[in-house]
Amino acid sequence: MDNPVEAIQSVKLDDDNDTLILLDQTLLPNEKVFLELKEMKDVWDAIYELKVRGAPAIGIAAAYGVYLGTKKSTAGTYEDLYEDFKKVKEYLASSRPTAVNLFWALDRMDTRFQNEKGKNVLQVKAALKEEAEQIRAEDEEVCKSIGTHALTLLKPEWGILTHCNAGTIATAKYGTALAPIYLGQEQGYNFKVYADETRPLLQGARLTAWELQEAGVDVTLLCDNMASIVMKEGKVQAVLVGCDRVAANGDTANKIGTSGVAILAKHYNIPFYVCAPLSTIDLTCETGEDIHIELRPSEEVTTTWYEKPMAPKDVKTYNPAFDVTDHTLISGIVTENGIAYAPFNDSLPKMFQQKK
Template identity: 85%
Template structure:
């Protein structure tokens, strides 16, 4: 079976047609649909509705989006173009609050814009395109480096549990938490992966199980509340998860349910690793208490995945999209520059200096 990571690109720029091309992750695994987006409202909606998701992929989409949105400007000079750029940037930044890569990518694009001060409109647009393409290319290299560092912690034949989707479709290529699995697959490690279905959006069931199966990896899908039993039965030797934001002290925001997995891993003495590109590490965010947790619509719990509503009509719901895993539960945070260990407020800043 052809390895999925070698053939699919979830976020692409079609510059000739002024189009952002996205793999629609909301219709997987039943359909493989690529959206062709030209309007900023559609890009905003794709990020908000999780048609594109995964912190790195969101950042790449935002970079391409702010470039394409600025390209629509009728500005005649640098100053006018910058005003239009800022409007597009602020609009896209309002789409989702938790994933720091969204803001990181938009800020990086603004920094590049400012470096081009005094140049013509066409020169600035060329620079923005170049920067957006660099963000995508760098992410591919970063994911491979994270995978190599993570693989150094693993042994052939291990059972690995993962939560949500931190795979190739969430990034430029390879993924973060799934990168060592793909690299191990290439080297004959024969990992046995257990994928939590991951409520409320079933991103483990719909996305992780799908892409690992497509790549020929031995993957078993379990419900979220089965993590304890597979750990107790000795099926799991390591937990690998991605993340949407890492605070300075090592507290980590990821898909809801990650914190519970970390608590279970601690109980069963199983190492719990967070795979995080440095663009996801927010040193200005001191602890997990400072991370804004996104709340999602109640329908994602009560009716979205069912032919008929599976909850009492008008029942109250609480649907946070993320939770925060306390740094004390994390064995190590794997970045492209190496593995950070506690105390994280010392090791994480050092990762940026390498």
């Protein structure tokens, strides 16, 4: 079965016009608008304001962004160009502190820059473009591999619950947690997907429900506090989520509310799987206690999605963007190189050594 959503490329490079093109995910599902960004401030804002979101998509946007920012440099030497590159890199790195893909992509671009030492400025710029394109192409293959591995854990006709959006618009293609849904659809698995609304930014309602419906997948939208009852009623046989960072012990940071879903799944004896590209696994981060949790503006809770404010004026809010799911709640971590099981301190490093 064809999947029209796979044709949507949420992050694109228009090199001829020195432009980064992004699907503005804050306007979905009502408008499908592609932003044309030429200035680094606009790229920074797009990452911070979640116009581009999803760990892999953020990484791709950062790679293209740091290339375009460096391309504009008028430096005549390798050393001067590197100084300009570092300024753009540090600026973009300040946009989102939790998603490890942002730093992973920027560091990879930095490594490529340093590997080009001895070449002229034009050659270095061309190498940066090539590296950014490779990051995008590799992510597409990674997502397909994750979907293939995850599909081995699922059975036809199952009900699958997911939280936030880990779909094609959050990646180069296919998505992570939604990749097995799309691959299963092609093979006639007839999954029934339950998508959590995912307050306060409604990524499940605005994005996951939208892209699954566009693709012809049987999807039912739930308010976040409805997950327990559908599990109790036996409608859910597995939970699939993406992630923004995985610690060495398997603790996983994902969109706020994910840990609650994992606790419910444990209670109802439902397997809870995290779909994690190797680029999101941070073996230098020992546990979830070491993951910095981004706090976001109170307006996202009180006013952003309402015609009129839905909370008392000036009420205090607490708005963490992520929470950390304890490794003891996770049934398996699905990577492009296979599935890691507890103890994750042993299995996660092995994922980096295996071939697809």
